[in-house]
Amino acid sequence: MHIFxxxxxxxxxxLISGSIITLGAIGLSLTYGILKFxxxxxxxxxxxxxxxxxxxxxxxxxxxxxxxxxxxxSFGLPLIIxxxxxxxxxxxxxxxxxKILYKKLRATGRITLLIAxxxxxxxxxxxxxxxxxxxxxxxxxxxxxxxxxxxxxIKIKPDEIFIIAVAxxxxxxxxxxxxxxxxxKAMRATSxxxxxxxVTGINTESVINWTWAIGAALAAAGGILAGxxxxxxTPNFGWDMLLPIFAAVILGGIGNPYGAMLGGMVIxxxxxxxxxxxxxxxxxxxxxxxxxxMLLVKPRGLLGER
Amino acid sequence: MDVFVGVLNYAVFFAITAGIFALLxxxxxxxxxYTGLFNIGIAGFYAIGAYTSALISGPPPSPMDWRVVGGFxxxxxxxxxxxxxxxGFIAFLIGIPTLRLKEDYLAIATIGIAEVIRLVLxxxxxxxxxxxxxxxxxxxxxxxxxxxxxxxxxxxxxxxxWLQTFLAxxxxxxxxxxxxxxxxVIYWISERIxxxxxxxxxxxIREDEMAVSIYGKNVFWYKMQSLxxxxxxxxxxxxxxxxxxxxxxxxxxxxxxxxxLIWVMLIVGGSGNNKGxxxxxxxxxxxxxxxxxxxxxxxxxxVRAASLRIICVGIILELILLIRPQGILGEEKVVSxxxxxxxxx
Numbered sequence: 001m002h003i004f005x006x007x008x009x010x011x012x013x014x015l016i017s018g019s020i021i022t023l024g025a026i027g028l029s030l031t032y033g034i035l036k037f038x039x040x041x042x043x044x045x046x047x048x049x050x051x052x053x054x055x056x057x058x059x060x061x062x063x064x065x066x067x068x069x070x071x072x073x074s075f076g077l078p079l080i081i082x083x084x085x086x087x088x089x090x091x092x093x094x095x096x097x098x099k100i101l102y103k104k105l106r107a108t109g110r111i112t113l114l115i116a117x118x119x120x121x122x123x124x125x126x127x128x129x130x131x132x133x134x135x136x137x138x139x140x141x142x143x144x145x146x147x148x149x150x151x152x153x154i155k156i157k158p159d160e161i162f163i164i165a166v167a168x169x170x171x172x173x174x175x176x177x178x179x180x181x182x183x184x185k186a187m188r189a190t191s192x193x194x195x196x197x198x199v200t201g202i203n204t205e206s207v208i209n210w211t212w213a214i215g216a217a218l219a220a221a222g223g224i225l226a227g228x229x230x231x232x233x234t235p236n237f238g239w240d241m242l243l244p245i246f247a248a249v250i251l252g253g254i255g256n257p258y259g260a261m262l263g264g265m266v267i268x269x270x271x272x273x274x275x276x277x278x279x280x281x282x283x284x285x286x287x288x289x290x291x292x293x294m295l296l297v298k299p300r301g302l303l304g305e306r
Numbered sequence: 307m308d309v310f311v312g313v314l315n316y317a318v319f320f321a322i323t324a325g326i327f328a329l330l331x332x333x334x335x336x337x338x339x340y341t342g343l344f345n346i347g348i349a350g351f352y353a354i355g356a357y358t359s360a361l362i363s364g365p366p367p368s369p370m371d372w373r374v375v376g377g378f379x380x381x382x383x384x385x386x387x388x389x390x391x392x393x394g395f396i397a398f399l400i401g402i403p404t405l406r407l408k409e410d411y412l413a414i415a416t417i418g419i420a421e422v423i424r425l426v427l428x429x430x431x432x433x434x435x436x437x438x439x440x441x442x443x444x445x446x447x448x449x450x451x452x453x454x455x456x457x458x459x460x461x462x463x464x465x466x467x468w469l470q471t472f473l474a475x476x477x478x479x480x481x482x483x484x485x486x487x488x489x490x491v492i493y494w495i496s497e498r499i500x501x502x503x504x505x506x507x508x509x510x511i512r513e514d515e516m517a518v519s520i521y522g523k524n525v526f527w528y529k530m531q532s533l534x535x536x537x538x539x540x541x542x543x544x545x546x547x548x549x550x551x552x553x554x555x556x557x558x559x560x561x562x563x564x565x566x567l568i569w570v571m572l573i574v575g576g577s578g579n580n581k582g583x584x585x586x587x588x589x590x591x592x593x594x595x596x597x598x599x600x601x602x603x604x605x606x607x608x609v610r611a612a613s614l615r616i617i618c619v620g621i622i623l624e625l626i627l628l629i630r631p632q633g634i635l636g637e638e639k640v641v642s643x644x645x646x647x648x649x650x651x
Contacts, residue, residue, distance in 0.1 A: 038410040040346075040417075084648045104628055111344065114410060115573065116627050118346065122566055123620035126613035134609045239561070243421055247416050281429050288418035295411060 008154045010272045016160050016229055018268020019167030023222030024241055025248035025260035026174065033191035033255020034211045035102070037113040042122035042219060043245060044128075044238035047172065048221020049090040050227045051128050051235075054137055056082035056089075070157040074144045075228070083224050087217040094208055094216035121238070128235035131243075137233035139224075163225045170221055171261055173212070176241025178257065183210050191255045243284045247291035253301025262302060266290070307468040315471070318478045319555075320595060321588075322550060325485040326543050328587030330568045332492050332580060333539030339578040341532040342512035344409040347400075347416030349564020350423040351393045352536040355544025356554050357427070357434060358392045363549070364443045372431035372438065382446035386545045392600035393541025394534045404528045420565065427556040428442065439555025443548050446484070451477050467496060481550055486545065489584070492539055496580045508532055509578075562616055567594070570623045576633030585635060 028042045060066070060078040067076040097120060105112050146155035178184035183206075190207045191199040198204055226241075227233040248267045252259025267287050274286040294301065330348060363385030379646030396419070404415040427434045434440070440628045458464070483524075499505045507528050510518045519525045519555040522624035548554050558564075567590065575586020597618055626633065 026418065038413065056461070101624055108631060111342075111409060112627060112631065113411065115569065116624060117564065117625040118569065119620045119627075123617050123624075126616040126620070130613040130617065148442070206478055210609075211461055243418055246418075250411075250414070279429065282425060285422045285425055292403055292415065292416065295407060295415070299407055299411070 002026070005153070006276050007273065008152055010276060011269065012154050012156055012160070014269035014272035015265075016163055016268070018223045018265040019164055019250050020226045020243045021241070021268050022228065022261050022264030023167055023218045023225065024245040025252070025264040026171075026257045027217075027219045028245050029249045029252065029257055029260035030191070030211050030215045031254060031286065032193075032249060034187065035110075035113070035208060036194075037108075037110040037117070038246075040114065040117045040242065041097075041124060042215070043102045043119045043240070043242035045090060045094060045216050046219040046223035046241050046245075047128060047233070047235060048093065048124050048235045049086050049216070050223035050237065051132060051137075052089045053079070053082040053086035053224045053227070054132075054233065056085045056137065056301070057139060067075055072157055073162055074140050074142055079139060079228075081255035083221070086224060090216045090220035091213035094212040098208065098212050125235055125238055130257065132235060134221050134235065136234050139227055140231065152259060159228055160262070165226060166221065167188070170218060174257065176276040177214075183207070187211060232249040240284065243285045243291075244268075247287040247294075250291050250301055251294050252301075256301070256303050259301055259303035307466075307472070311468045311472045314331050315475045315478070318475065318482050320591070322482050322485050323476065324588045324591040325482070325489050326546050326550070327568060327571060328488050328544040328584040328592050329485075329492060329546065330540055331572045331575065331583035331587045332489070332496055333536040333543065334568055334572050335577060335580060335583040336496060336508075336539070337536035337582070339572065340505065340508045340512065341529060342409060343405075343529060343533055343536070344413040345533070345536065346413050346565055346569070347418070347420030347423075348540055349559045349561055350416070350420030351397060351540035352426060352544040352547070352564050353420075353423055353556075353559035354393045354396055355541030356366045356558070357440070357544075358541070359389040359545035360443045360548045360554055361433075361439045362388050364440055367435070371435050373435035373440070376440075377432070378484065379444075382444070382549060383551070384651075386542060387551070389541040389545035390538040390607045391541075393544070394538040397537030398530065399535045405526055405533065417561075424556055424559065427559070434556075437555060439553055440548075441553050443554070444548050445477070445481065445551045445552060447480065451480055458483055466604035467620060480642075485546060485550075488542070491582065492542075493580055496527045500580075504531075505530075541572065547610075558624040570619055573623060573633055574626050576635035577631070578637035581637045581638070582633050582635035585631070589634075590619070590622075593622070638641050 012139055024042065024046050027045070030041050031037070031042070057078055059198060060082065065078055067078065069076045101116055101120065101150075104114055104241075144157045144159055146160075148155050149224045162187070176184075178188055186197065186202045187210060188206050189200070189202060190204060194204065223233070223237065226237065244267050245264075248263035249260055251266055252261070252263030267290065270290055271283045271286050274283065278286075330352060333351075334345065334348060337345050359382075362378055362379050362380050363382050365379060366377030367373040367375075400415060400419050404412045430436070431438075455473055459470060459473060463644055500509070507518065507523055511523075511525055512530055515525050518528075547558070551558075569587035571590040572583055573586070574590055575584070576582025594615065597615040598611070601607070601614060606614065
């Protein structure tokens with residue numbers, strides 16, 4: 001009985017970590033679908049975004065721009081602005097890396113791109129390590145007390161409600177972007193069939209730029225939200241995210257952002273619920289096993305069509 | 307003379323490590339260079355080899371250890387062969403779900419398995435002694451060789467100091483010989499198999515899987531053999547590493563040292579080329595060791611210095627991909643031995 005009484009609380013944790021994984025997985029799935037290569041640096045892009053936000057936050061503190069936290073959240077306006085600036089900066093970084101590296105390798109095939117992305121992953125991670133050192137860094141040093149929700153037997157912090165709300169809003173924004181705007185439609189078309197998209201006059205280069213920008217901005221958001229949830233960020237965070245986000249993408253079906261959302265949630269819930277039965281340190285293994293089972297049963301993913 | 311002997315001793319130590327990396331490169335070359343199998347979980351196979359060998363040939367757990375199993379103190383050779391066998395078996399298990407799929411799935415699956423293996427190394431203390439690692443792994447023939455050396459030094463006490471230091475390091479020369487011998491054997495086998503009909507099928511699979519299956523070859527099974535043979539070589543390299551350093555823990559098999567560095571070595575040397583694999587192993591290990599010298603000159607140390615060196619290796623990889631994607635040596639043109647013989651006539 002003890003184990004099952006934990007489940008409602010674990011569902012909340014699953015929702016939070018699922019939100020974070022989803023934000024990472026969407027970008028990975030988009031680049032996978034449109035550029036046709038598995039970007040192994042995507043986890044480290046998430047970490048880079050988290051550290052960009054920290055850099056802006058420290059800059060604001062240095063400039064004397066500090067405000068009272070928004071009650072009941074544990075942070076105020078500077079972190080929100082850093083959040084938005086970091087999304088922009090990470091998007092710019094992703095486009096920059098594409099310009100100096102991936103674009104030149106695109107003709108040589110997707111496996112070369114894959115190898116290059118492993119290199120980018122190590123360069124990003126160690127740049128963070130070189131600049132910030134290996135020790136944990138904090139956005140907020142204050143500890144927030146979780147409040148109990150009556151009847152449901154769960155505890156949740158206001159910050160965690162913020163995380164879930166931001167993730168849902170970003171996903172809804174993305175949905176409208178993909179369905180309603182010209183660029184969104186062009187992106188979906190390119191993901192389905194590059195040649196056909198080109199024939200219909202879609203400018204694939206600008207589609208690629210948008211893909212990098214959106215993927216990286218969402219990754220940055222995921223990284224920052226993880227930093228708010230965990231209370232700290234380290235340069236190794238990106239590596240820890242790699243398996244869950246890949247598992248989410250494969251589970252949902254490569255190239256399908258809606259699949260990535262579904263996959264992200266499933267992985268988030270499974271990882272957290274597994275902690276009731278197996279040691280917490282094996283969380284990444286749970287994501288991996290789900291992925292292998294999926295590869296065996298339905299390699300196209302839950303929402304994959306072809 | 308003393309300085310010269312010091313440099314020489316360092317060179318031996320350098321060559322042993324580089325040789326072990328070159329062996330890993332040869333294993334990866336069979337998988338990636340010949341067959342196009344994208345294995346980025348080398349660290350997993352390498353670690354399995356090291357731990358298998360340590361548990362089979364190493365000492366039983368001491369009362370201070372968390373570990374409760376292993377330590378059968380069997381001869382080194384048994385550990386070495388088991389390391390290759392267990393590593394190959396794990397590769398077989400991974401191959402079943404992944405080898406029918408596109409290469410990037412194999413990449414993700416191997417990175418996943420390497421990560422799971424690392425978690426096991428860190429958490430299952432009954433087997434691996436977790437963070438405390440496995441200590442006192444015996445080096446092959448260490449006692450008899452060391453005994454002879456000390457006996458010789460005792461009977462000839464008036465030798466010059468440099469000769470004494472040189473001789474005291476004698477065991478490492480033996481180990482270097484062992485590593486070079488194994489490297490040579492694996493190199494010879496690799497060169498033979500790539501020129502065999504079997505090797506030609508592997509390269510054909512790399513170029514066009516569909517065409518090979520149309521010719522009636524069982525693509526899955528050939529890929530499986532290539533994956534398993536490569537993993538066995540990696541396991542063997544793990545065993546050589548464990549018996550040289552005599553101490554292993556999970557940190558020796560981090561993704562950078564266990565996987566990334568080896569990829570850079572093979573790509574820089576030239577994938578598809580066994581000489582390139584060995585050249586890359588020695589060259590990149592040389593650069594890695596050289597950057598340590600540089601960072602210490604600049605007064606950097608610890609994690610920061612290591613990060614800077616890893617960034618440097620990453621940039622080397624990207625530059626090679628941009629400027630010379632085939633690597634320094636590029637792929638060797640291999641033809642059947644029968645054709646060469648015919649030409650000579």
